[in-house]
Amino acid sequence: MLIEIKMEKQRYERPVIRRLNVGVMNKFGTRTEYEPVTHIDDNAVASLIKEHGSPLFVISEKTIRTTFQDALRAFNTRYPKVQFAWSYKTNYIAGVCNVFHQMGSWAEVVSGFEYLKALKSNVPGNKIIFNGPDKTVEELTLAIDNDSLIHIDHLDELYTLTELAIAKAKKPRVAIRVNMDTGIYPMWDRFGFNYENGQAWDAINKIVLADRLQLVGLHAHIGTFMLSPSAYGVAAGKLSELAIRVRDKFGRKIEYLDLGGGFASKNTLKGSFLSGPDTSPTFDDFAETIVTAIVNAGFLEDELPLLILETGRALVDEAGYLLGSVISNKRLSDGRRATIMDFGVNILFTAFWYDHKISPAQDFSHHTEDTVMYGPLCMNIDVVRENATLPPMKRGEHVVVHSVGAYNMTQWMQFIALRPAVVMIDMKGKPHLVRKRETLANIDEQEVLPEYLRAFKL
Amino acid sequence: MVSLKKNIAISDSGFVFNPSNGDSFSLNQIGLDMLLQLKEAQSEEQVKAAIMAKYDIDRDSLDNDYYDFLKMLGQFKLLELS
Ligand SMILES: Cc1ncc(COP(=O)(O)O)c(C=O)c1O
Numbered sequence: 001m002l003i004e005i006k007m008e009k010q011r012y013e014r015p016v017i018r019r020l021n022v023g024v025m026n027k028f029g030t031r032t033e034y035e036p037v038t039h040i041d042d043n044a045v046a047s048l049i050k051e052h053g054s055p056l057f058v059i060s061e062k063t064i065r066t067t068f069q070d071a072l073r074a075f076n077t078r079y080p081k082v083q084f085a086w087s088y089k090t091n092y093i094a095g096v097c098n099v100f101h102q103m104g105s106w107a108e109v110v111s112g113f114e115y116l117k118a119l120k121s122n123v124p125g126n127k128i129i130f131n132g133p134d135k136t137v138e139e140l141t142l143a144i145d146n147d148s149l150i151h152i153d154h155l156d157e158l159y160t161l162t163e164l165a166i167a168k169a170k171k172p173r174v175a176i177r178v179n180m181d182t183g184i185y186p187m188w189d190r191f192g193f194n195y196e197n198g199q200a201w202d203a204i205n206k207i208v209l210a211d212r213l214q215l216v217g218l219h220a221h222i223g224t225f226m227l228s229p230s231a232y233g234v235a236a237g238k239l240s241e242l243a244i245r246v247r248d249k250f251g252r253k254i255e256y257l258d259l260g261g262g263f264a265s266k267n268t269l270k271g272s273f274l275s276g277p278d279t280s281p282t283f284d285d286f287a288e289t290i291v292t293a294i295v296n297a298g299f300l301e302d303e304l305p306l307l308i309l310e311t312g313r314a315l316v317d318e319a320g321y322l323l324g325s326v327i328s329n330k331r332l333s334d335g336r337r338a339t340i341m342d343f344g345v346n347i348l349f350t351a352f353w354y355d356h357k358i359s360p361a362q363d364f365s366h367h368t369e370d371t372v373m374y375g376p377l378c379m380n381i382d383v384v385r386e387n388a389t390l391p392p393m394k395r396g397e398h399v400v401v402h403s404v405g406a407y408n409m410t411q412w413m414q415f416i417a418l419r420p421a422v423v424m425i426d427m428k429g430k431p432h433l434v435r436k437r438e439t440l441a442n443i444d445e446q447e448v449l450p451e452y453l454r455a456f457k458l
Numbered sequence: 459m460v461s462l463k464k465n466i467a468i469s470d471s472g473f474v475f476n477p478s479n480g481d482s483f484s485l486n487q488i489g490l491d492m493l494l495q496l497k498e499a500q501s502e503e504q505v506k507a508a509i510m511a512k513y514d515i516d517r518d519s520l521d522n523d524y525y526d527f528l529k530m531l532g533q534f535k536l537l538e539l540s
Contacts, residue, residue: 012515015489015527017474019534020482331526335533367486
């Protein structure tokens with residue numbers, strides 16, 4: 001019998017030559033970026049894309065839950081009364097919000113639209129924190145009726161709210177937002193009442209003495225992507241000091257201190273030499289400084305306020321992935337390799353701030369090349385990564401962008417392309433569509449074409 | 459046809475050394491195959507035929523990559539006109 005031996009041709013990959021710089025460490029230091037990521041929570045990247053299209057956002061429920069539990073543990077083990085409130089603007093896809101609500105998070109919203117979204121998801125009104133400088137009379141009225149926690153941003157809002165309270169003969173529960181010097185530059189002093197110049201104490205006095213609102217809390221949100229736990233120690237100390245002053249002057253208890261959000265996620269900020277996972281403080285680091293400041297502030301044991309945290313990005317960034325595909329490879333005039341992807345800053349807004357880790361989604365030889373990664377938009381700013389070390393990839397091959405769960409699915413733009421689908425992989429590894437890919441119908445729905453512009457002849 | 463400079467050393471494992479300026483380079487397997495072909499082959503056609511015999515690749519894509527690779531070799535000063 002004749003056995004036919006057929007020579008299988010080998011898998012092709014673009015030829016690559018790379019100069020070796022003896023003694024100079026690769027800018028990235030590690031090789032992790034080179035490892036292929038073919039699956040997310042047991043789902044093949046290729047099949048997810050086949051089913052839902054490319055690009056595609058994927059959220060790991062497992063990562064959200066483990067990250068949340070880690071954060072909760074860090075605070076719960078140090079302090080008796082801790083409450084997280086999910087920052088809707090960080091990612092308000094209902095599926096994502098509800099994972100946080102299932103784990104016990106309240107809702108933290110900064111607009112009427114977010115407020116309604118939380119109500120619609122059946123978050124009890126008294127567990128919604130309403131932040132932000134721009135609350136309309138209608139929105140404030142709704143928040144009063146639902147007994148929500150209204151965080152007052154400025155004096156005009158204080159007076160509007162007081163008028164509404166009088167008209168309704170109700171005593172809404174409020175906090176004031178306090179801004180302060182925490183040693184961080186630039187100081188966030190646009191929102192709220194300043195601590196150092198006495199505005200915050202002044203507002204507190206006005207509220208308590210007018211006796212139309214119940215001052216139940218004090219709030220601060222000192223910045224975002226904060227890499228310094230000590231700033232939170234300062235903030236917690238100053239809020240505690242105000243709370244104790246209220247007790248001493250008026251004999252009243254401030255029920256909660258809300259330290260806002262801002263903990264850094266594990267992303268790598270642009271221009272930083274060390275990678276995010278090496279530099280970002282842990283939840284334990286933040287918890288330690290915050291709790292230390294509160295317990296040493298002089299509260300009696302039964303007076304300890306509830307500690308509220310509005311942590312956003314640090315809880316969801318790592319749970320989000322963006323899957324995409326190579327459109328084309330080019331050589332730039334200066335010799336660098338450029339890869340054009342099917343996603344750009346239109347849906348990956350955070351590419352402006354971070355050097356997102358990007359992994360190829362299929363196996364490859366160990367050879368890599370420095371590559372500029374561009375999106376498909378026809379504009380100069382559409383750069384996904386100025387310099388990524390990646391293996392050669394062919395048109396149609398896939399990549400996985402890591403840590404995109406925060407702010408991208410809320411700040412994405414419908415520019416040139418429609419927004420992609422979002423899939424969440426549940427605890428058992430089953431994928432669920434949580435946001436449909438947009439279609440032309442979504443755009444048409446909003447447009448109104450005047451009758452006289454309907455017809456034209458070309 | 460352009461060809462590889464005569465004094466360039468190529469190791470089996472894909473390392474390239476240019477003794478005239480001390481530069482060294484690494485190649486992936488296809489890069490190595492192509493470089494070896496460039497060193498031996500008489501024509502561009504021969505180089506491409508050898509690659510297509512070994513790898514699963516169509517002619518158009520190979521053409522693209524071939525010229526791109528030559529451009530890189532040129533930039534790294536590894537080529538000469540013959
Ligand atoms: C009032 C308030 N709370 C919470 C957050 C969430 O912040 P982060 O995502 O940095 O934790 C923000 C975001 O800017 C905010 O403005």
